[in-house]
Amino acid sequence: xxxxxxxxxxxxxxxxxxxxxxxxxxxxxxxxxxxxxxxxxxxxxxxxxxxxxxxxxxxxxxxxxxxxxxxxxxxxxxxxxxxxxxxxxxxxxxxxxxxxxxxxxxxxxxxxxxxxxxxxxxxxxxxxxxxxxxxxxxxxxxxxxxxxxxxxxxxxxxxxxxxxxxxxxxxxxxxxxxxxxxxxxxxxxxxxxxxxxxxxxxxxxxxxxxxxxxxxxxxxxxxxxxxxxxxxxxxxxxxxxxxxxxxxxxxxxxxxxxxxxxxxxxxxxxxxxxxxxxxxxx
Amino acid sequence: xxxxxxxxxxxxxxxxxxxxxxxxxxxxxxxxxxxxxxxxxxxxxxxxxxxxxxxxxxxxxxxxxxxxxxxxxxxxxxxxx
Numbered sequence: 001x002x003x004x005x006x007x008x009x010x011x012x013x014x015x016x017x018x019x020x021x022x023x024x025x026x027x028x029x030x031x032x033x034x035x036x037x038x039x040x041x042x043x044x045x046x047x048x049x050x051x052x053x054x055x056x057x058x059x060x061x062x063x064x065x066x067x068x069x070x071x072x073x074x075x076x077x078x079x080x081x082x083x084x085x086x087x088x089x090x091x092x093x094x095x096x097x098x099x100x101x102x103x104x105x106x107x108x109x110x111x112x113x114x115x116x117x118x119x120x121x122x123x124x125x126x127x128x129x130x131x132x133x134x135x136x137x138x139x140x141x142x143x144x145x146x147x148x149x150x151x152x153x154x155x156x157x158x159x160x161x162x163x164x165x166x167x168x169x170x171x172x173x174x175x176x177x178x179x180x181x182x183x184x185x186x187x188x189x190x191x192x193x194x195x196x197x198x199x200x201x202x203x204x205x206x207x208x209x210x211x212x213x214x215x216x217x218x219x220x221x222x223x224x225x226x227x228x229x230x231x232x233x234x235x236x237x238x239x240x241x242x243x244x245x246x247x248x249x250x251x252x253x254x255x256x257x258x259x260x261x262x263x264x265x266x267x268x269x270x271x272x273x274x275x276x277x278x279x280x281x282x
Numbered sequence: 283x284x285x286x287x288x289x290x291x292x293x294x295x296x297x298x299x300x301x302x303x304x305x306x307x308x309x310x311x312x313x314x315x316x317x318x319x320x321x322x323x324x325x326x327x328x329x330x331x332x333x334x335x336x337x338x339x340x341x342x343x344x345x346x347x348x349x350x351x352x353x354x355x356x357x358x359x360x361x362x363x
Contacts, residue, residue, distance in 0.1 A: 020357070218343055225346030228353065265339035 099278030
């Protein structure tokens, strides 16, 4: 491996490439191999899976612990923090969601806290976790799961499935198809114009289809792009030697805003999309 | 191959630069409107600020998708062997 304390012959480009490579395991001709997974479909990014699972469990553990020991008399600081978060998510859901659902508030809380925790991994200094992993013999480690496009697409595709499920559940299959084909131009049903109806329906379907598909794609690429660019800038600043310290600090302070904002936006857009999936006309 | 690499760099620069240009103008307008609204009704400033951040993140998305594609071409261009 090219990154080790013994050889200081690593170029800047190799350093960057090393920090942008996931720990991959893939099935090559029936055998599970570590690395050399370019172009292989049966590949698992082990580091992203590990960190996202661990952070999800951390979130669940702390929130459950606070919920079990919640007291109105003398709340602990952790309980106060958790109450703050839950109050914030509750307020956001009440503002933006105009339907009846038992799923939306826990879903929003999970999305917000999980994305926030995964994004906060970006604030750990660039070399610490990969060096610790290299000491144990793990060649590559990317500590921030949301810089992995697979993780963000997994979350947004799950939200997309929920959007379609609730659209069909609330409006029926017919209503859902009507929404896709009869908006924005209502096809004429009487008179001579009926000849044009198939073309108008096709046109509507293309417009609405693109708009529907843009939701999960933009949701995931927004989060991925922000996090990937942030991590890349951290890595680039780390190449500057001693001058990195003030720059790292400045960028990290700005990145705290970006991290929280992106988690909030993911949650907010999920709520808005699910709200429009729940709304039945007339 | 040199030509492809050169054009690749140009494409990356255009993607990032034009995205930044559009978003910069948009955010400037947005910030200006927010300041006007907050000056007009200071008690609404927190609510307006929340909505402004919402729109900021949506604008960021477009720039970021451009940056993401640009970085993909910068580091893993499929046309360069």
